[in-house]
Amino acid sequence: MSFEIAVIGDRDTTTGMALAGATYTHVHTTKDETLSKLNEFLTSDEIGLILLTHRVAEELGFEFRQLMRTKRLLPLVLQIPDKTGYVPEVDELREIIRRTVGGEIIIRKEGR
Amino acid sequence: MAAVLAVSPTRMELMKLRKRVGLAQRGHDLLREKMDALVMEFFEVLRKIQEVRVRAFEQLLTAHRALTNCLAVMGTLETMQAAREAKRELQLEISTRYVMGIAVPAVEVGEVERNALARQYSLHMTSSALDEASREFERALKFLIELAELNESAFALARELEKTKRRVNALEYILIPRLKEAIKFITMRLDEMERENFTRLKRIKAILEERR
Numbered sequence: 001m002s003f004e005i006a007v008i009g010d011r012d013t014t015t016g017m018a019l020a021g022a023t024y025t026h027v028h029t030t031k032d033e034t035l036s037k038l039n040e041f042l043t044s045d046e047i048g049l050i051l052l053t054h055r056v057a058e059e060l061g062f063e064f065r066q067l068m069r070t071k072r073l074l075p076l077v078l079q080i081p082d083k084t085g086y087v088p089e090v091d092e093l094r095e096i097i098r099r100t101v102g103g104e105i106i107i108r109k110e111g112r
Numbered sequence: 113m114a115a116v117l118a119v120s121p122t123r124m125e126l127m128k129l130r131k132r133v134g135l136a137q138r139g140h141d142l143l144r145e146k147m148d149a150l151v152m153e154f155f156e157v158l159r160k161i162q163e164v165r166v167r168a169f170e171q172l173l174t175a176h177r178a179l180t181n182c183l184a185v186m187g188t189l190e191t192m193q194a195a196r197e198a199k200r201e202l203q204l205e206i207s208t209r210y211v212m213g214i215a216v217p218a219v220e221v222g223e224v225e226r227n228a229l230a231r232q233y234s235l236h237m238t239s240s241a242l243d244e245a246s247r248e249f250e251r252a253l254k255f256l257i258e259l260a261e262l263n264e265s266a267f268a269l270a271r272e273l274e275k276t277k278r279r280v281n282a283l284e285y286i287l288i289p290r291l292k293e294a295i296k297f298i299t300m301r302l303d304e305m306e307r308e309n310f311t312r313l314k315r316i317k318a319i320l321e322e323r324r
Contacts, residue, residue, distance in 0.1 A: 002203040016179045018195040020249035021202030048204045049260055078260035083176035096270045
């Protein structure tokens with residue numbers, strides 16, 4: 001099946017992604033508005049990938065994590081840095097590794 | 113501890129328990145193997161993520177720089193206008209793939225990068241800085257799509273891994289020890305009964321010999 005791409009983020013991110021061909025974009029202004037938009041994207045059958053900036057994800061906070069826990073396999077959701085390259089300290093993937101591997105801290109060598 | 117299973121100390125029960133331990137042990141071994149395989153798969157995906165992530169985020173920063181440049185050259189409103197005009201119909205082909213019985217998404221995407229004409233914004237109103245920005249963003253998007261697929265796979269694997277681990281631990285630390293404890297309890301009880309019986313017989317024999 002073929003799907004489209006949705007982007008939620010600041011104005012620069014959405015503009016850039018629109019130029020690259022993302023079909024749906026939403027500029028984050030208020031939390032409520034973004035949440036309802038995100039919900040709409042998540043329940044849509046046409047959207048296969050939602051990109052949203054770390055900053056927005058952080059601002060949505062608990063509700064966002066709740067949505068991520070209950071979402072179906074599709075659409076995929078990926079958090080991306082915004083134009084300042086902002087990536088939070090606590091990485092969701094790191095968190096998961098810690099939980100599954102059990103408190104182990106993993107040091108991976110680059111380019112192996 | 114034996115009371116946990118509340119078994120009656122019979123030979124029948126003992127045989128049943130032995131069978132159950134055997135089964136639990138086999139299940140445990142199988143799950144263990146599954147877990148090991150999952151861990152290997154998981155780390156493979158993590159390694160890939162690390163690679164793609166670095167590339168994707170770097171490319172995204174480059175794209176943002178190009179966009180900033182474009183905003184400066186063309187003006188904010190004009191750039192946004194162009195973004196609105198641009199053709200925005202990138203299609204992803206997503207299917208599910210199964211890795212050891214776990215559904216992970218497989219994303220396929222055609223060529224993300226397009227030439228300036230295919231983008232369909234007005235060419236004579238825009239500057240080449242816009243083309244540049246679009247191209248960089250298209251490249252970034254391609255990496256990000258790849259990253260999203262890997263990310264989701266990692267999550268699916270992690271979820272399964274957690275489940276498997278919990279099962280392995282439940283078998284290893286709860287069920288099997290309890291069954292073993294019950295078996296021990298029954299064998300001790302049976303031995304004890306044997307000894308009781310033995311002394312009883314001895315005593316009866318002694319009494320009978322006295323009477324004769």
